[in-house]
Structure formats: C-alpha cells, structure tokens
Amino acid sequence: MKFLFINKPFKLEPLGIMYIVSAIKQKGHKADLVLTSENLEEKIQNYSPDFVLYSIMTGDQDFYSNINKKLEQNNDFFSIAGGPHPTFFPEMLEKSSFDAICRGEGERAIQQFLENPKSKNLKNFWFKDNGRIIKNQVQPLIENIDFLLFPNRDIVFKYQNIKEGPIKHFIASRGCPFDCNYCFNKSFSELYKGKGKRVRFRSVNNLLEEVKKVVNSSPTRMIYFQDDTFIIKPDWVKEFSEKYKEKINLPFHCHIRANLAKEEIVKNLSFAGCQGVNIGAESGNDRVKKEVLNRNVSNEQIYDALSLLKKYNIKTMTHNILGLPFTSLENDFETLELNIKCQPDYAWASIFQPYPKTELGERCLKEGVYTGDFSDINHFFDTSPLNISHKNEVANLQKLFAIAVKHPGLYYSGLLKKLIELPYETTREKLTEFYKNFRDKANKILYNGLL
Numbered sequence: 001m002k003f004l005f006i007n008k009p010f011k012l013e014p015l016g017i018m019y020i021v022s023a024i025k026q027k028g029h030k031a032d033l034v035l036t037s038e039n040l041e042e043k044i045q046n047y048s049p050d051f052v053l054y055s056i057m058t059g060d061q062d063f064y065s066n067i068n069k070k071l072e073q074n075n076d077f078f079s080i081a082g083g084p085h086p087t088f089f090p091e092m093l094e095k096s097s098f099d100a101i102c103r104g105e106g107e108r109a110i111q112q113f114l115e116n117p118k119s120k121n122l123k124n125f126w127f128k129d130n131g132r133i134i135k136n137q138v139q140p141l142i143e144n145i146d147f148l149l150f151p152n153r154d155i156v157f158k159y160q161n162i163k164e165g166p167i168k169h170f171i172a173s174r175g176c177p178f179d180c181n182y183c184f185n186k187s188f189s190e191l192y193k194g195k196g197k198r199v200r201f202r203s204v205n206n207l208l209e210e211v212k213k214v215v216n217s218s219p220t221r222m223i224y225f226q227d228d229t230f231i232i233k234p235d236w237v238k239e240f241s242e243k244y245k246e247k248i249n250l251p252f253h254c255h256i257r258a259n260l261a262k263e264e265i266v267k268n269l270s271f272a273g274c275q276g277v278n279i280g281a282e283s284g285n286d287r288v289k290k291e292v293l294n295r296n297v298s299n300e301q302i303y304d305a306l307s308l309l310k311k312y313n314i315k316t317m318t319h320n321i322l323g324l325p326f327t328s329l330e331n332d333f334e335t336l337e338l339n340i341k342c343q344p345d346y347a348w349a350s351i352f353q354p355y356p357k358t359e360l361g362e363r364c365l366k367e368g369v370y371t372g373d374f375s376d377i378n379h380f381f382d383t384s385p386l387n388i389s390h391k392n393e394v395a396n397l398q399k400l401f402a403i404a405v406k407h408p409g410l411y412y413s414g415l416l417k418k419l420i421e422l423p424y425e426t427t428r429e430k431l432t433e434f435y436k437n438f439r440d441k442a443n444k445i446l447y448n449g450l451l
Contacts, residue, residue, distance in 0.1 A: 034047075086103060224255065279305060354385065
C-alpha cells in the first residue's frame with residue numbers, strides 16, 4: 001500500500017510525520033511526502049496513493065480540509081488527519097472532508113491500521129461511517145520510546161535546503177510534567193489517563209546514535225533538541241553532557257525551564273557545547289503567571305536563570321505571551337520590563353491564541369472572551385482573536401517588543417506607547433518588515449549565523 005503525506009513547506013523537519021513514515025515502512029509499505037507548494041494533482045496522479053495523510057495544527061484545519069476536498073474530486077484515496085488539532089478537537093472530523101482522524105501517538109496505531117485497513121474498530125482512530133462517527137479510545141502510551149525507529153529523513157532530505165541545512169532537529173523525550181493553562185498537557189493527561197506515564201525519555205545512547213547517523217550522512221553544524229523541557233532529569237543531563245561532548249561535539253540548542261535551571265545543570269549544558277536555550281518568561285506579572293497561566297515560575301527565578309546562563313556563556317531567547325485574556329496592556333508592559341531587566345539575546349514575543357481543549361482556551365469560550373470557531377487562530381504573530389479592547393496595541397507591541405528590550409529608551413521615553421496606538425492596518429506591513437529584520441539579526445547571534 002502507498003501512503004502520501006501532504007504538508008506546508010517547512011524549515012524545521014516535521015518529526016511527527018517522519019516517525020510515522022518509519023512505522024509505515026517498517027511494515028513493508030511505501031510512503032512519501034509532497035509540499036502544498038508543489039503540483040499536488042500531478043503528484044497524486046503519478047504516485048497513486050491508497051491513503052493521503054495530513055498532520056494538522058489548530059489554525060490549519062480548514063486549509064488542509066479544502067485541499068483534501070479538491071483532490072478527492074478526481075482521485076480515489078482514503079484520507080486521514082492526525083496531529084494536535086484532530087487529537088484535541090476530534091469533533092472537527094464531522095464537518096471536514098477527511099475520512100478518518102488519528103488521535104495521540106500514531107506509530108503503533110498506524111501499524112495496527114496497516115494490519116486491517118478496512119476495520120473501524122482500531123484504537124486511536126475515529127471514522128466516518130454512513131453518516132455517523134465511530135469513536136475509538138486511545139491505546140496506552142508507548143512506554144519505552146527507545147523501541148521506536150528513528151524518524152525517516154529520506155522524505156525530507158530529498159529537499160536540498162533541508163538536507164544541506166546546517167541545523168538538524170531531534171527530540172529526546174515525549175511529554176512535559178507541567179500543566180500550564182495555555183498548553184495541551186492537561187488535556188493530554190486526561191486523554192491518556194491510566195494509560196501510561198506522560199513523560200518518557202530516550203536513553204542517551206539511543207539519542208546519540210540517531211544524532212551521529214544524521215551528522216555522518218548530511219552537512220550539520222548545529223543540533224537543535226525540540227523537547228518541551230530538556231533538563232527535567234538532572235542525571236540524564238549529566239550523562240548526556242559527557243557522552244555528547246565525546247561522541248558528537250557540535251554546538252546545540254534546547255528548551256529549558258527557569259525554575260529547573262540549577263547551576264550544576266547549566267554547567268553540564270555548557271560543558272557539552274550548548275550554544276543557546278529557549279526559556280519561558282511568558283508574563284512579567286507573578287499573579288498572571290499563577291492565576292491565569294498556572295505557571296509557578298517567579299520573575300526572580302527567571303532573572304536568576306538568565307544570569308546563570310550568561311555566566312556560562314549560553315545565549316538566551318525568552319518566550320513571552322502578549323494579549324493574554326483576563327489581563328491588561330499594563331501587564332504586557334510588565335512583561336517588557338522583565339525582559340529589559342534580564343536582557344536576553346532575543347526576546348521572542350507571541351500573541352495568545354485560545355487553542356481548543358486547553359484550560360485557558362476553554363475558559364475564554366466559557367466567559368465570552370473568545371467567540372470564534374478556531375478558524376481564526378493565526379499562529380502567534382499577527383493579531384489577537386480575543387474580544388479585548390487593546391487588540392490594536394497588542395498587535396503593534398508584538399512587532400516592537402524585542403526592539404524595545406534591546407533599546408529600553410524607546411519604552412521609557414514614552415515613544416513606544418505612542419507608536420503602538422497607531423492603527424494596525426497602516427503599521428502592519430512596515431512593522432512586520434522591521435520585526436523580521438531585527439529577528440534575523442538576533443537569530444545570527446543565537447545560532448552562529450546559521451539561520
């Protein structure tokens with residue numbers, strides 16, 4: 001049988017798809033990937049897939065459903081949607097053009113599907129069936145993720161910009177132990193309640209075997225670990241730092257959490273060759289962090305973590321969320337002030353999006369702060385979909401945030417407040433260009449000029 005994944009063009013390897021492709025090929029079937037920027041109709045005609053698959057984030061559901069609807073008019077295939085949106089908002093199947101969705105971890109599920117593709121009684125899957133939806137429960141989480149095949153890179157290395165790209169991406173673990181209200185982790189726990197541990201780490205040896213294989217087969221100058229929180233297990237970090245230094249010895253980037261960034265861990269990261277980290281600041285108001293975000297990381301812990309990282313010459317990118325519900329524009333200025341105090345190498349700012357089935361997204365719906373249907377989720381960088389009075393200011397502030405952190409006089413002179421009051425319709429193009437130019441300069445610092 002033949003499987004064809006359809007995906008938007010990407011700069012970061014789509015690891016989820018790549019893991020599923022490995023699972024499919026392990027069972028002796030064929031799988032390929034095509035980008036939406038390519039001639040999809042021609043690819044379908046030439047490849048003749050039995051199954052067409054999509055990995056969908058919230059905000060892209062209508063985009064992919066419309067593509068699928070158009071393709072199925074002249075082609076005969078069975079379509080499956082997976083990824084975050086179908087997992088946490090499975091009701092989308094009913095109004096979509098897809099024949100089925102796969103929820104949660106897909107490697108074992110897709111292999112069971114391969115054994116009996118006509119069955120409607122398969123764990124993790126929901127199927128359309130003569131006007132009704134057949135809903136199956138998810139199966140237990142994969143306990144030992146060392147048993148998974150490495151993600152298939154052939155399907156992405158056929159694109160020269162990916163194969164020749166200096167940065168390659170990996171994941172060392174699955175799951176995050178924290179329940180931040182803006183994240184899906186609580187819903188993930190409820191979906192898999194009683195079905196295994198949420199957080200699972202690969203062994204260091206297994207991870208480094210994959211890294212070494214990729215480094216030996218493609219030009220690679222930096223490694224990027226995409227884990228939610230790379231430093232959850234101090235003993236694992238220590239073992240990793242020693243073996244990575246010995247076996248790989250390339251600069252790497254990872255994501256960490258401020259209240260876990262103890263000196264011994266930061267020292268180990270530095271020894272191993274950590275070039276930079278992403279670290280969540282989110283809000284500069286401790287009340288907002290606790291009551292709105294359920295994120296018990298204080299401003300003091302964030303400042304201390306940034307100071308420690310600087311001590312060990314590790315570059316830093318803070319993550320910040322503007323336009324949070326149940327907050328004010330003054331709270332966003334507090335976030336700006338925290339970053340000015342910390343002085344990260346780059347202060348990355350996004351605009352809050354009320355993702356479905358997250359604690360905060362559901363609260364927004366319940367209290368009328370959000371009245372959309374998730375089709376207006378815009379991936380952080382444009383405008384707020386919430387019913388808030390300061391949408392215009394938030395949209396402008398997001399574009400100027402990092403610049404104001406590096407040039408605090410813009411804020412303390414009062415000029416920033418005047419700039420963000422300008423109509424966003426007239427500032428959007430210019431500020432977006434200004435923002436991207438500044439971001440690109442910051443990325444050169446964070447990634448040794450590799451981005």
